[in-house]
Amino acid sequence: MTRSPHSDRDTQKIQSVIDRLLVVDDEPVVCELIREVFHDHDVTCAASVAEARALILSSERFEVALIDKNLPDGSGVELARSLRQEHPELEMLLITAFPSFDSALEVIDLGAVDYLVKPFPSINDLRLRVGNALRRVRGRRSERALTDALRDSEQRYRELFEASPDAILIIDPETRRVCDANRAAERLYQYGRDELLAKTIRELVAESSSPELHDGVVVRTDRRADGSTVPVEVTTGFLHRGGCGLSIEVVRDVSERERQQRIQNELSTRLERTQKLEAIGRLGTGVAHDLNNLLLVIQNCSAFAAEFVSSIPSDAAREALVDLESVAKASLSAADLTRRLLAFAGRGQVRRRVLDLNAAIESTAKMLRRTIEAHVYIELALAADPLQVVFDPGQLEQVITNLAVNARDAMPEGGRLTIETRLGPGDPTAGAAPSGAVVVVRDTGVGVPAEMLTSIFEPFVTTKGDRGTGLGLATVKQIVTSAGGHVHVTSSAGVGTSFEIWLPITTHQVDAITRPISIGVGRGERVLVVDDDPLVREVTRRVLAAAGYAVHAARTGEEGVRIAKRVRPELAVIDLLLPGISGVECASQLREQFATLAVIHTSGAGTAAVALPTRGHDRFLPKPYSADDLLAEVRKSLDHIPTAEVPIGVGGGRGS
Numbered sequence: 094m095t096r097s098p099h100s101d102r103d104t105q106k107i108q109s110v111i112d113r114l115l116v117v118d119d120e121p122v123v124c125e126l127i128r129e130v131f132h133d134h135d136v137t138c139a140a141s142v143a144e145a146r147a148l149i150l151s152s153e154r155f156e157v158a159l160i161d162k163n164l165p166d167g168s169g170v171e172l173a174r175s176l177r178q179e180h181p182e183l184e185m186l187l188i189t190a191f192p193s194f195d196s197a198l199e200v201i202d203l204g205a206v207d208y209l210v211k212p213f214p215s216i217n218d219l220r221l222r223v224g225n226a227l228r229r230v231r232g233r234r235s236e237r238a239l240t241d242a243l244r245d246s247e248q249r250y251r252e253l254f255e256a257s258p259d260a261i262l263i264i265d266p267e268t269r270r271v272c273d274a275n276r277a278a279e280r281l282y283q284y285g286r287d288e289l290l291a292k293t294i295r296e297l298v299a300e301s302s303s304p305e306l307h308d309g310v311v312v313r314t315d316r317r318a319d320g321s322t323v324p325v326e327v328t329t330g331f332l333h334r335g336g337c338g339l340s341i342e343v344v345r346d347v348s349e350r351e352r353q354q355r356i357q358n359e360l361s362t363r364l365e366r367t368q369k370l371e372a373i374g375r376l377g378t379g380v381a382h383d384l385n386n387l388l389l390v391i392q393n394c395s396a397f398a399a400e401f402v403s404s405i406p407s408d409a410a411r412e413a414l415v416d417l418e419s420v421a422k423a424s425l426s427a428a429d430l431t432r433r434l435l436a437f438a439g440r441g442q443v444r445r446r447v448l449d450l451n452a453a454i455e456s457t458a459k460m461l462r463r464t465i466e467a468h469v470y471i472e473l474a475l476a477a478d479p480l481q482v483v484f485d486p487g488q489l490e491q492v493i494t495n496l497a498v499n500a501r502d503a504m505p506e507g508g509r510l511t512i513e514t515r516l517g518p519g520d521p522t523a524g525a526a527p528s529g530a531v532v533v534v535r536d537t538g539v540g541v542p543a544e545m546l547t548s549i550f551e552p553f554v555t556t557k558g559d560r561g562t563g564l565g566l567a568t569v570k571q572i573v574t575s576a577g578g579h580v581h582v583t584s585s586a587g588v589g590t591s592f593e594i595w596l597p598i599t600t601h602q603v604d605a606i607t608r609p610i611s612i613g614v615g616r617g618e619r620v621l622v623v624d625d626d627p628l629v630r631e632v633t634r635r636v637l638a639a640a641g642y643a644v645h646a647a648r649t650g651e652e653g654v655r656i657a658k659r660v661r662p663e664l665a666v667i668d669l670l671l672p673g674i675s676g677v678e679c680a681s682q683l684r685e686q687f688a689t690l691a692v693i694h695t696s697g698a699g700t701a702a703v704a705l706p707t708r709g710h711d712r713f714l715p716k717p718y719s720a721d722d723l724l725a726e727v728r729k730s731l732d733h734i735p736t737a738e739v740p741i742g743v744g745g746g747r748g749s
Contacts, residue, residue: 112134112135112156112157112227112230112231113134113135113136113137113154113155113156114127114131114134114135114136114137114155114156114157114158114159114223115137115138115139115145115148115149115155115157115158115159116136116137116138116139116158116159117138117139117140117141117142117144117145117158117159117160117161117164117169117172118138118140118159118160118161118164118188119140119141119161119164119165120161120211121138121140123161123188123211124136124138126213126219127159127219127223130216130219130220131223137155140164140165141164141165141166141167142164142166142167142168142169142171142172143166143167145158145160145172146172149176149179149180155183156183156184156226156227156230157183157184157185157186157223157226157227157230158173158176158183158184158185158186159185159186159188159209159223160172160173160176160185160186160187160188161187161188161189161211162187162188162189169187169188170187173185173187182230182233184226184227184229184230186207186208186209186222186223186226187207187208187209188208188209188210188211189208189209189210189211190210190211207222207225207226209222254273254275255275255276257275257277257343258277259277259343259344259345259346260274260275260277260278260280260281260282260343260344260345260346261274261275261277261278261341261342261343261344262274262278262289262294262297262341262342262344263332263339263340263341264294264339264340264341264342265339265340266338266339266340268293269293269294269295270290270292270293270294271289271290271291271292271293271294271297272290272339273290274286274289274290278344281315281317281323281325281344281346282297282315282316282317282318283317283318283319284318288318294342296316297315297316298313298314298315298316299313299314299315299316299322300316301314301322302314302315302322309328310326310327310328311326311327311328311329312324312325312326312327313325313327315344323346323348324346324347324348324351325344325345325346325347326344326345326347327342327343327344327345328342328343328345329341329342329343330343378698379698381697381698382670382696382697382698382716383697384427384697385428385697385715385716385717386626386628386629386697386716386717387628388424388427388428388716388717389629389632389697389716389717389718390628390629390632391420391424391717392421392424392425392428392717392719393632393635393636393719393720394632395417395420395421395424396421396719396720397635398413398417399414399417399418399421402414402417424717428717444485444487444715445483445484445485445576446483446484446485446486447481447482447483447599447601447602448481448482448483448484448486448489449479449480449481450479450480450481450482450484450489450514450530450532450596451475451476451479451480451514452479453484453486453489453490454473454475454489454493454512454514454532455473455475456490457489457490457493457494458471458473458493458512460490460494461493461494461497465497465498465501465510466501466507468504468506468507468508469500469501469504469507469508469509469510470507470508470509470510471497471510471512472509472510472511472512473511473512473513474511474512474513474514475513475514476514476515476516476530478516480514480516480530480598481598481599481600481601481602482530482576482596482597482598482599483576483597483599483601484576484596485576488572488576491568491572492569492572492573492594493512493532493534495566495568495569496534496569496592497510497512497534499536499566499590500534500535500536500538500590502538503536503538503539503540503589503590504536504537504538504539508536508537508538508589509536509537510534510535510536511533511534511535511536512532512533512534512535513531513532513533513535514530514531514532514533515530515531515533516528516529516530516531516598517529517530517531517595528598529578529595529596529597529598530595530596530597530598531593531594531595531596532593532594532596533591533592533593533594534591534592534594535589535590535591535592536589536590536591537588537589538589538590539586539587540584540585540586540587540588540589540590541582541584541590542586543584543586546582546584549566549582550566550567550569550570550580550582551567569592573594573596576596577596577597578594578595578596578597579594579595580592580593580594580595581593581595614640614641614724614728615637615640615641615642615724615727616641617641617642617643618642618643618663618664618731619642619643619645619660619661619662619663619664620637620642620643620644620645620662620663620664620665620666620727621645621646621647621653621656621657621660621662621664621665621666621667621683622634622637622644622645622646622647622665622666623646623647623648623649623650623652623653623665623666623667623668623671623676623679624646624648624666624667624668624671624695625648625649625668625670625671625672626668627648629668629716630646630648631646633646633666633723634646636720636723636724637666637723637724637727640724640727642727643660645660645662648672649671649672649673649674650667650671650673650674650675650676650678650679650682651673651674651679653665653667653679653683654679654682654683657683657686657687658686661687662683662687662690663689663690663691663731663734664690664691664692664693664727664730664731664734665679665680665683665690665691665692665693666693666695666714666723666727667679667680667692667693667694667695668694668695668696669694669695669696669698670696670698676694676696677694680692680694680711689734691711691730691731691733691734692711692712692730693711693712693713693714693726693727693730694711694712694713694714695713695714695715695716695718696713696715696716697715697716697717711730712726712729712730714726
């Protein structure tokens with residue numbers, strides 16, 4: 094039989110221990126003889142029973158005791174009998190001068206292994222008998238050490254087996270019954286140890302599972318005690334125990350890893366969708382910028398023409414004036430369209446004003462009826478009296494549209510979408526607050542799961558799965574909150590969802606949408622216009638010149654800086670998006686020469702002006718602007734120039 098390296102090392106270690114012999118005999122010659130024969134051992138002698146007991150009681154360890162039957166203070170037989178009871182592992186040999194058959198029986202009865210006859214027949218006989226006793230001691234010691242090592246190995250195996258975070262199943266390969274299982278297996282399958290040992294592996298695998306092998310790992314679905322399933326990865330091995338082979342399955346729960354992977358995939362999908370929306374937003378911003386430049390020219394040129402035609406007293410002139418008014422209305426509608434495009438891109442300029450909530454919702458509902466599917470019926474239930482709120486018209490349209498699109502998606506088979514307005518008793522989130530306007534958007538759709546109601550307004554939270562970005566309701570809440578309002582949602586599965594928007598009301602009059610053009614307010618101040626669009630540049634120059642300003646125009650920021658050195662402007666109207674240096678950089682370089690220079694930034698790209706590092710009296714004028722808007726901003730900017738400051742650099746001030 095082949096011995097393991099482990100057992101060889103243990104045996105060598107055991108044999109390296111020096112054996113100790115106890116000789117109990119009152120004849121010194123016997124002790125000396127044994128010392129001489131076993132010089133390579135540790136031999137201790139005692140001449141009496143009392144001396145022998147004292148040595149034993151002092152915790153001395155002996156492998157073999159050689160005891161004379163007759164001792165001066167007692168019987169060696171009785172000493173041997175008591176030592177056998179107290180130290181059963183001690184090997185004993187009785188020494189007698191009168192051997193007989195009865196002596197042999199007495200030795201066996203005592204449990205001694207042999208007896209020696211005095212005088213010793215031969216040295217070899219003495220070596221043989223004592224050597225046999227020592228070998229028996231060494232054998233027991235080796236067996237005990239191997240047993241301890243096996244016990245330690247079993248203990249280490251058990252500790253590792255139980256400490257494993259993965260479930261481990263020991264399986265009979267023939268019956269496929271579970272022979273052993275660790276604590277992790279109990280947690281995974283939700284069975285106790287005894288319950289698991291009564292199961293076969295087939296009972297632990299889900300019936301719907303289709304195991305697949307990937308790089309030596311089995312991927313399958315297992316079943317828990319409560320009937321729920323869990324995805325697992327299984328690594329198999331073999332174990333030999335008690336002469337028979339057993340299968341080992343190390344089962345890893347991968348449900349959390351798969352959940353994290355699903356979350357990562359969802360986030361990647363949302364990121365891709367957000368990037369697409371961002372690209373569309375950038376495209377929309379560019380289109381809106383160019384279109385607003387064109388609309389600026391159309392609006393103002395039609396106004397110039399209308400002013401001229403109105404002075405001609407003829408029927409043809411009156412018909413032409415009607416046409417020009419149609420052009421003005423169409424350009425205003427187009428400007429509103431670009432504003433919506435910028436609002437969709439998230440770059441719209443927030444321009445709150447007093448508006449009639451009912452009228453604004455009626456206008457939005459007309460657009461929704463053209464875009465929402467026919468199987469969704471849109472019903473309006475508006476308050477009988479006007480409700481006036483301070484809100485951006487474009488943002489109100491965005492809020493209602495987002496909620497309407499959500500309602501449409503919740504009613505794939507069709508249903509009813511109701512938009513209601515009423516005078517509410519107060520802010521539902523603030524108790525006894527002043528009355529406000531309440532807008533209710535209600536659908537008859539599938540509803541929102543109860544566990545999602547508390548997080549429905551958080552970014553990237555959606556009930557639409559891969560079809561939603563999770564940004565619509567977050568945008569609704571942000572817009573309403575920034576206007577001083579609140580949003581509340583209620584929902585029931587299979588009944589529908591209701592969004593209530595509370596807005597503070599105002600007693601101010603509804604703002605007029607259009608105002609007559611008013612010019613002639615300038616007092617000869619020098620104005621620098623910097624815009625790369627020649628038509629916009631010319632229209633702006635014409636409006637300002639007709640109003641009494643001294644106007645100088647430039648196509649680029651660099652050209653504007655050069656002209657400014659010569660004309661010393663008091664105000665600059667600068668487009669943000671210029672070829673070469675930007676409008677912001679152009680304004681910065683101009684201020685290095687003229688500390689009191691007023692600046693009006695313009696742009697057709699909406700909130701591109703949000704991050705402008707402007708001074709307190711700088712202004713922003715979005716395109717397309719009317720002549721009246723432009724002149725009002727110019728007058729406000731010039732009137733806010735500090736009169737105590739004197740321009741630096743080239744010099745020159747107002748009226749010079």
